[in-house]
Structure formats: structure tokens, C-alpha cells
Amino acid sequence: MTAQGAIxxxxxxxxxxxxxxxxxxxxxxxANPPARKVSPGARAICNWDEDALTMAVEAARSCVAAPAxxxxxxxxxLPHSIFFCSTSAPFADRDEAILLTSAxxxxxxxxxxxxxxxxRAGTSALISALRHAHTAPSLVVASDARLTRVGSPxxxxxxxxxxxxxxxxxxxxxxxxxxxxxxxxxDFVDHYRMxxxxxxxxxxxxxxxxxxxxxxxxxxxxxxxxxxGCSGADIRHFAVPAGAAAAQRIARACGVExxxxxxxxxxxxxxxxxxxxxxxxxxxxxxxAPGELILAVGIGQGIDALLLRAEAGVRExxxxxxEALARxxxxxxxxxxxxxxxxxxxxxxxxxERDQRTAHTVAFRKRGALNGFQGGRCxxxxxxxxxxxxxxVNPACRATDTxxxxxxxDSAGRVKSFTEDWQAYxxxxxxxxxNVEFAEGGNLLMEITDTESGEIKINDAxxxxxxxxxxxxxxxxxxxxxxxxKA
Amino acid sequence: MASGIxxxxxxxGMGCSKFGERWSCGPDDLMVEAFDEAIGxxxxxRDRIEAAWLGVFFxxxxxxxxxxxxxxxxxxxxxPTTRVENLCATGTEALRGAVYAVAAGACDIALAMGVEKxxxxxxxxxxxxxxxxxxxxYLPSSTAPGAFAQLxxxxxxxxxxxxxxxxxxxxxxxxxxxxxxTRNPKAHLRNRITPQQVLDAPAVxxxxxxxxxxxxxxxxxxxxxxxxxxxxxxxxxxxVAVQALQLAPSNGVxxxxxxxxGTHTLTTPLAAQRAYAEAGIGNxxxxxxxxxxxxxxxxxxxxxxxxxGFSDIGRAPHDVxxxxxxxxxxxxxxIDGGLKCFGHPIGATGLRMAYEIYLQLLGRAGxxxxxxxxxxxxxxxxxxxxxxxxxxxxxSVSILGLLSA
Numbered sequence: 066m067t068a069q070g071a072i073x074x075x076x077x078x079x080x081x082x083x084x085x086x087x088x089x090x091x092x093x094x095x096a097n098p099p100a101r102k103v104s105p106g107a108r109a110i111c112n113w114d115e116d117a118l119t120m121a122v123e124a125a126r127s128c129v130a131a132p133a134x135x136x137x138x139x140x141x142x143l144p145h146s147i148f149f150c151s152t153s154a155p156f157a158d159r160d161e162a163i164l165l166t167s168a169x170x171x172x173x174x175x176x177x178x179x180x181x182x183x184x185r186a187g188t189s190a191l192i193s194a195l196r197h198a199h200t201a202p203s204l205v206v207a208s209d210a211r212l213t214r215v216g217s218p219x220x221x222x223x224x225x226x227x228x229x230x231x232x233x234x235x236x237x238x239x240x241x242x243x244x245x246x247x248x249x250x251x252d253f254v255d256h257y258r259m260x261x262x263x264x265x266x267x268x269x270x271x272x273x274x275x276x277x278x279x280x281x282x283x284x285x286x287x288x289x290x291x292x293x294g295c296s297g298a299d300i301r302h303f304a305v306p307a308g309a310a311a312a313q314r315i316a317r318a319c320g321v322e323x324x325x326x327x328x329x330x331x332x333x334x335x336x337x338x339x340x341x342x343x344x345x346x347x348x349x350x351x352x353x354a355p356g357e358l359i360l361a362v363g364i365g366q367g368i369d370a371l372l373l374r375a376e377a378g379v380r381e382x383x384x385x386x387x388e389a390l391a392r393x394x395x396x397x398x399x400x401x402x403x404x405x406x407x408x409x410x411x412x413x414x415x416x417x418e419r420d421q422r423t424a425h426t427v428a429f430r431k432r433g434a435l436n437g438f439q440g441g442r443c444x445x446x447x448x449x450x451x452x453x454x455x456x457x458v459n460p461a462c463r464a465t466d467t468x469x470x471x472x473x474x475d476s477a478g479r480v481k482s483f484t485e486d487w488q489a490y491x492x493x494x495x496x497x498x499x500n501v502e503f504a505e506g507g508n509l510l511m512e513i514t515d516t517e518s519g520e521i522k523i524n525d526a527x528x529x530x531x532x533x534x535x536x537x538x539x540x541x542x543x544x545x546x547x548x549x550x551k552a
Numbered sequence: 553m554a555s556g557i558x559x560x561x562x563x564x565g566m567g568c569s570k571f572g573e574r575w576s577c578g579p580d581d582l583m584v585e586a587f588d589e590a591i592g593x594x595x596x597x598r599d600r601i602e603a604a605w606l607g608v609f610f611x612x613x614x615x616x617x618x619x620x621x622x623x624x625x626x627x628x629x630x631x632p633t634t635r636v637e638n639l640c641a642t643g644t645e646a647l648r649g650a651v652y653a654v655a656a657g658a659c660d661i662a663l664a665m666g667v668e669k670x671x672x673x674x675x676x677x678x679x680x681x682x683x684x685x686x687x688x689x690y691l692p693s694s695t696a697p698g699a700f701a702q703l704x705x706x707x708x709x710x711x712x713x714x715x716x717x718x719x720x721x722x723x724x725x726x727x728x729x730x731x732x733x734t735r736n737p738k739a740h741l742r743n744r745i746t747p748q749q750v751l752d753a754p755a756v757x758x759x760x761x762x763x764x765x766x767x768x769x770x771x772x773x774x775x776x777x778x779x780x781x782x783x784x785x786x787x788x789x790x791x792v793a794v795q796a797l798q799l800a801p802s803n804g805v806x807x808x809x810x811x812x813x814g815t816h817t818l819t820t821p822l823a824a825q826r827a828y829a830e831a832g833i834g835n836x837x838x839x840x841x842x843x844x845x846x847x848x849x850x851x852x853x854x855x856x857x858x859x860x861g862f863s864d865i866g867r868a869p870h871d872v873x874x875x876x877x878x879x880x881x882x883x884x885x886x887i888d889g890g891l892k893c894f895g896h897p898i899g900a901t902g903l904r905m906a907y908e909i910y911l912q913l914l915g916r917a918g919x920x921x922x923x924x925x926x927x928x929x930x931x932x933x934x935x936x937x938x939x940x941x942x943x944x945x946x947x948s949v950s951i952l953g954l955l956s957a
Contacts, residue, residue, distance in 0.1 A: 414675065415673075415674060415675040416675065416677075416680055418680075419680045419693070420682075421688075423689070424685035424686075427685045427686050427689065428689060431686055431689065434690070435689055435690060448809065450808045450809065451808060452686070452690065452808075454804070454808075458804050458805060458807075458808040458809045459809060460803070460805055460809070460811070481706060481813070481814045482702035482703070482705050482706035482814035482815075483702060483705055484697075484698045484699075484701040484702050484705065484757045484758050484760075485755075485757065485758040486694065486695055486697065486698035486701075486756075486757040486758075487754075487755050487756055487757060487758075488677055488695045488697055488698065488756050488757060489692075489693055489694060489695045489698055489757075490693065495757075495758070496692070496693070496694075496698070498692040498694055498698065499702060499705075500702060500706075500814050500943065502810050503810075506809075506810045507808060507809070507810060508806075508807065508808055508809060508810050508812065509807075509808070510691060510692060510694070510807065510943050511692065512692040518758075523705055523706065523709040524709070534689070534690075535693070544689060546689065546690050
């Protein structure tokens, strides 16, 4: 396949919470002692208000940075299509890519595709997006937060994270040109999860390694490199979604053992499913110098293999993976992690029984405010306010029907007042909220997330993140809204 | 310019149930208890009541909607009844309805009843409720203590107090109200507490501890109002007249505009200025003898001393610690224990405050009766309600005065 496009931008989100694997060992080694030794590193875990969708929004934000205030977004910078790729999407039937589009404040005319069903979803979307890349950019977002059974091997190895990549025509600002791709499918059931099931069922790793990884990967890579007219020795970076020992053997089998491999993702975050190949590729993009070749693969009932060449853009490129991995807070409690993931039914008292039924009529007509965090800016007096309203809140103005949509998601905020509420129901007490003032003016009483007791002070700077607001357990529905977090 | 309602309406009788965890009583029992006292005090027959107002907030937890629970509990003679609800200012709204009806000449005798049965929820604190179909989709699921606690964090920062200093003044407020309530047999909480106990109490919502919070109580309070002429015909000499009833609701500024700094209530000064004007009070610090304010939390009472004009801005902690609002201070506040200790059955609270002022002005407050230096009793009292939270609320200020025959 000839060159068709390039990675223009990418973003990574790794949840701030990290559960040390030693903490899992300490809690669960009794259940399977002979197989366990002290496990290094930590796994990234969603906070109670994060899931595959919220992580996807956060990862994608840096790919579609808002235009300067007052400036129109360049049509050419807009993605033609958005792919949301996940095997752990919260909804089985709801176009989450549309919700993603809405949260990113992008036009509803963008084509959306929701892909799941395979850990290759992310790489398959990249290959699919390439078809349009020479005419219009496409945004591929891969995100996974897979549940793991208590005491299982996956509990130690999986992690939650998301990565997003904007594909478009190659050019001087591109990060990497995709030179060639190759895909081969194979109904090799190394693990699976039926619809509606909570957990993966995984087969023996040695069988998977010997019969799948060491067969199909080298074969496909050889075909890819041959078609591209290069050899394994030319590859400087190998982004392979496999643990260090397996990756080493695969690299040798592919003839790319001299290539650099980023082992941080699996050690510090864990296997993030459909997002893992894109996270690995992000690591390669950070490390690569212009002109260097990158080999990236996605594996799941077959293989997607991509050959890329780093371009001049990587010199000034983001260090999104390093930054995401560096932003961390150790989760001290394995039990709290279980509760956040719904794996432990904690009694939070009668206040947790509150009915969270959604008036979907309201949610629909207010979707700009709720999904896109659009406030209103009075065209007469300039006052910014949330939510947008018919009559301007400025007591000196009060003009009617003068407000234009004004997105607040990317604004800077300041804590005007706050509390740590131990009485309210909170999945991670205390419930932290306060009055937040936006840099442009306007005030909103908001939840403050990813912040522990004692960390917030008056005048602290905050930024805004898209998170789970609450779950309607009676009807099985999840609501989202924006929250403040320490900048 | 309207003439206002000063001295157009007087109180013929009042009643108040015992407040507290009234496990054996429903809202009907509480209303009958308050009404029996009020009708006996007024010295009239039930059928002379020409119109009635019912104030109840959490109707879904107790009475159900409409004014029927009042009409039916008291077996009123099918007179017009109206149910009002304005958050924690609900009781004062019931009084305002009855007083306005009499002032308008629509009737001669009207009843105001406030009731709340909170202790049928099965858990401590206030019941959970929806904030509205849209609001539930973006506002935090905050609690009352959490909403008010933010006053403290903002106030301390704005006025340069350490939280320890501010909490010392807040503790004084709670201790003062507990001390006052020991003299009040109808109060919910009648124990003395120490500042150290307040500071050591379990956290509810930073920086509020459980002893910074008012009681969650069941109770009812009731007023029968009439014209001065009818009162005289009933043989009453000294009567308590309504001098002002003012209300100031938020219009969204605190919620959405940056001009509010979060350290106080924007509405209370507005309601207070209107009430002082209506009552003809030029110097409230000198002219008002006692006050009952909406001390849902210790910090609320503290900032209200400034919002009502009794303390200079930023100085309330000093005035509180100096004892200015104690029983023997210049302006006794919460002489009956306040929301803190008399209790806070929401719909009844505004009328409970009026009940205390009424008793004090008539010299009928028993062990807790205030005397001035010359032995003269108080002549003018103020009540203040705050319905809602600092971010959006309804402030009501009422002034009651002694009208001698």
C-alpha cells in the first residue's frame, strides 16, 4: 500500500490514579499463591467518574485544540470523521462518537463510527481513516477501561487509558507519515468476552505466544517491510502491544531486535486494550527523530501492521505519553478501587438511594451546555455565564436574547469558595465542590474531581474535565458533565 | 409610594409546638398542637377565621401538596386556604400571606400555619430532593451544610482570618444558642456545650462540624392576625404589630455572575434595607432590641450580623466573641436557641421566630424574658429567614413592634 497520510497530532490520557501492583498482591496473593511474586509497577485505574468515554474526550482534546477566541475554526482543521474505538464502551447502543463530538464542541455534521469487538479496533480505525487522509483529517480515539475479575492475572496486567490521533495529509508539520500498512485476520481465540459479560476469559499465555504472536506477527511484518522495500534493520522503533519478555521474542522473530521499545506503558499503566497499540505508538513518536522508521502493530484475532516514518514535526511534537504517565496519584486502597469499579457493593447510606432519573427531553435541548460546556456570552455587555439563559445575568444589563454560545471547557478557572462535604453521598468521599469563577467572568457551582481532602485552597487555579456526573442504577443510564480539577 | 403595612395588622394570638424528634406525631398532630395554643391565646372561635395560609417545604415527605392538609387537620370552616413554599423562608411567607390579606381589608382575621415533619425520612440531616430537571444535570448533588460551609472558606480568605480564628467565633455562636435554649422548654436541643466540643465535633462539611449545624426537627408554629380594631374589641391592650415584612429573592447573580464574592448573602441587605424603611427604623443597631436570624449554620449567623447591618463588614467575628449578640449583649440574638437549638422544622421556622419576638415583646417569655437596664422589656424585634443556599436564596426580614393601646 502506498503512502496515504500522516499523523498530524496525538493525545494521551492516563487516569491519575495508579494502583500499585504490590497492593493487588498484598490483597489477593492468598487466592493463588504459587503463581504470584511481587509485581512491579502500577496499573492506571479510572477514578469513579471516569470511563472509556471520558478518557477518550480527554485524550482527544489536544488533537482538536480550540481556535483562538473570536477566530473561526479553520474548516481544514476539522476532522471529516471521528472513530471511537473501545471494547469497554459504556453503552451498547448509543452513538458515543457523537457524544465525543459534542463534548469536543465539533460540528454534528462530522461522520462518526463506533468500533469495538477487537483489541485491533484502534489500529484498524487508523488504517481505515487513512483512506480519506489525503483529502480530510480523521480523528481516531481508542480507549479502554476493562473490568478485571478479582484475583485474576488480568487484574495485575490490565490498565485504563486512552489515546487519540488525528490523521491527515502529510506535510511539513506532520509528526509521522504512514508509509504502508498490512492487515491479516485470524480467528485465534486467545481471550474473549461475550456481550453482557463483565470479564475477559483468557487462555494460556504460552500457547498465545507460540502459536499466534510468534507466527502471525513476523510473517505479516515481513510482508509489510518487503512491500515497502525495507528491512527489519531499518526499523528504529517497534511499538508492539506485548509484555517485555514476549515483545523481545517477537522483535527477534521480526528481525527488529535493534529497534527501541517503550516499556513504560505496560509497567506504569497496564494493558489498555484497544488503546494499547496507540499508546505504544505515542511512545515511539516521542522518541523518534525525523526520518526514523517506526513499526507499529495491533493484535487481536489477527494483526494490523503499520510502517511509519517520523517527520520534522516530531522535533517539536508533544510528549503526551510522558506527561500523562507523570501525572499520577497512588491509590492507597485496593478496596476503594474495587468499589469504584463496581466490584464491591459498599453501603454508602440512604443518601445514595436518590433517584437519578433523567429527563431526556431536557438533556437533549440542553445538550450544548451539558455535553459541550457551552455557556452564553452576552453580545451587548460581554458577560459570560453558565448556563446560557434568555436574559443576561449581569445586573447592569439584563438584555433578552443576546447570548451567543461560548465554550467554557478550555477556560481557566479559579476557586472562589469550596467545601469538602462528608454528608453528601460521594463515591469517593468527601464530595468536593465549590464556586468556580471563569477567567472571562461568570461563576458556576461545580464538583471538583481528582482532588483529595486538604488539597484545594481558595484562589486555586482549576481546569475543566468531562466526567461521569452520576449513574441511574434503577434504569441503567449514565450521565456526564464537566467538573473542575486542579490545574 | 405605597404606605407599607406598618401597624396595619396585629397579632391576635400565637402558638408553637414543642420542637424536636417528634416520633409519635405527624404533621396534623403538630399543627393541632400549635393551633390550640394560638386560638386560646387569641380568645376567638375557630369559625371567625376567614382565610388561612399553610407553609410546608418538604410536602413530598410529609403532608402532600396543597393547603388541604391544614384545612382538614384543623377542620376549618371551608374558608379560603393557600399553601405557600419559599424554601426555608416558607413560614414567613405564610405569615406574609395572612398579614397582607388583613392589611388589604380582604378579611379581618387570618391564620398563618407553618409545619414540617422531617423525621420520617429514616436518616439524619435533611431529606434528599431534586433541584429541578435541568439543574440535576449539572449542579453538584450538594447538601445544605456543604452549600453554607463555603461562606466560611470565602469569608476567612476575604477578611484575612485564619480558619482557626473564624472557627473560634463560630463556636461561640453555637455555645451561645445552646446556653439560651436551656431556658426554653420547647427547644429541641437543651444541653450546654463548650467551644472545645464544637471544635472537636465530627466534620460534616469543611469547615463545619456537627455542632455548627442546626437541629433537624419536627414542629409547627401558628399565628392568628387581625386588625388593631378587632384586637381592641377582643379586649387586648398591648399588642404586637407588624411593622415590616420584606422579601428579597436572588435573581441569579450569585449563581452565575462574578460580582458576588461568596462571603455573604447578597439578598439579606436588600430585604433589611426595605424592612428598615417600611418600619421607619433609621438606626437598627440602636432601635432594635432583639433579633432572631436564620442560623442554619454557625457561619450563616456570623455573616448575617454584617448583612443585617449590626456588625461592620469584616468585624462580625470580633463582635461575636465580644458577646455583642449574647443574652446579655447589646443585641441579643437567638434568645430562644434559634434554629441551632430550638430546631428547624423548615415550614414552621419563620413563624417560630415571630412567636419568640411576640412573647418577648409582651413580657411572656418566662425564664428567658429579656429586661433592659431600666426594667423595661424589649419593644422592637427583627426576624430573618434565608430560604435556599448562599448561591441562590430568598431573604425575608420582618419587624415586629409593641403597639400600646
